Amino acid sequence: MRHLLLSLVLAFALHAAHAAVPDIALPDLHGQPRNVNAFIGHGQWVVVVFWSHDCRICASEIHNMESFHEAHHDKDAMVLGVTLDGASYVDQARQFVAEHHLSFVNLLAEPDAAVVPRFGGGKFVGTPTYYFFDPIGRIVGRKIGPISGADIEEFIAAFNSSPYAVKQPVTQ
Numbered sequence: 001m002r003h004l005l006l007s008l009v010l011a012f013a014l015h016a017a018h019a020a021v022p023d024i025a026l027p028d029l030h031g032q033p034r035n036v037n038a039f040i041g042h043g044q045w046v047v048v049v050f051w052s053h054d055c056r057i058c059a060s061e062i063h064n065m066e067s068f069h070e071a072h073h074d075k076d077a078m079v080l081g082v083t084l085d086g087a088s089y090v091d092q093a094r095q096f097v098a099e100h101h102l103s104f105v106n107l108l109a110e111p112d113a114a115v116v117p118r119f120g121g122g123k124f125v126g127t128p129t130y131y132f133f134d135p136i137g138r139i140v141g142r143k144i145g146p147i148s149g150a151d152i153e154e155f156i157a158a159f160n161s162s163p164y165a166v167k168q169p170v171t172q
Contacts, residue, residue, distance in 0.1 A: 021137035022119050026082065026107040029094050034107055036080065036119070041137025045077035045156055048131040050109075050116055052084045053096040055127040061146040062100050062128075068149035069104045076135075077156065081106035084113055084127060134159065136166050 021041040028034050040046045049065050051058040069079040083106055085093040090108060097106055109115045116124035120139040121131045132141035132155065140159060159165055 020120075021133075024115060024118050026109055026115065029083075029090060029097060029106055029108055034105070036107070037137075039078065039080050039105070040133045041135075043135050044075075045072075045135060046080055046133040047077065047152060048080045048082060048119060048133065050082050050084060050113075050124070050127055050129040050131075051096075052111070052127050053089060053092040057146055058128045059096070059100070062096075062102065064147065064149050065104070066100065066102055068152055071149070073104070077152075079104040082109050082115070083107070084109050084111050084116075086110040132156075132159075134166065140164070 021037045024036045025033055026036070036048070040048075047065065047068065049062075051062065065079045065081070068077070072078065081097075081102065081104055083093040083096070085108065087108065087110070089111075093106070093108065096102075113124040116129070119131050121129075121142040125144050128145065130141075130143040130147055130152075131139055132143075132152075134140050141155060
């Protein structure tokens with residue numbers, strides 16, 4: 001199964017690897033404006049997870065993202081959350097973050113999901129959805145549905161050893 005996941009995500013990478021770092025401003029859960037380009041393309045992998053407070057799969061799997069973030073954010077990768085709960089459900093989104101002890105940044109988008117394709121990964125299907133950005137900010141993969149931290153680590157290792165990985169250091 002993992003090899004299928006990697007091949008599907010790598011196939012996506014071949015198609016989308018030329019995409020630029022998204023320039024998308026969204027508020028965080030406290031109303032402060034943030035731009036996703038402040039996180040993506042600065043020398044480390046970024047996994048963007050699109051979630052909502054009432055998504056059962058999100059609730060049962062978000063601990064994987066927290067564990068991955070905690071293990072990597074000071075080194076080579078981080079998680080950036082984007083809740084599709086919108087302003088009407090910001091309190092529920094905050095409660096979800098608190099209940100799941102999420103330490104990664106979470107931004108707020110409206111539930112119409114119009115912002116998701118602007119990240120460069122194509123049509124939005126549902127939550128949870130994960131977009132993978134390489135250290136220079138190229139979107140190189142997408143996964144719809146649950147994923148483990150080990151699967152993300154395996155994908156990053158496979159991509160880093162592929163001919164599509166950038167071999168030179170990233171300047172900041």
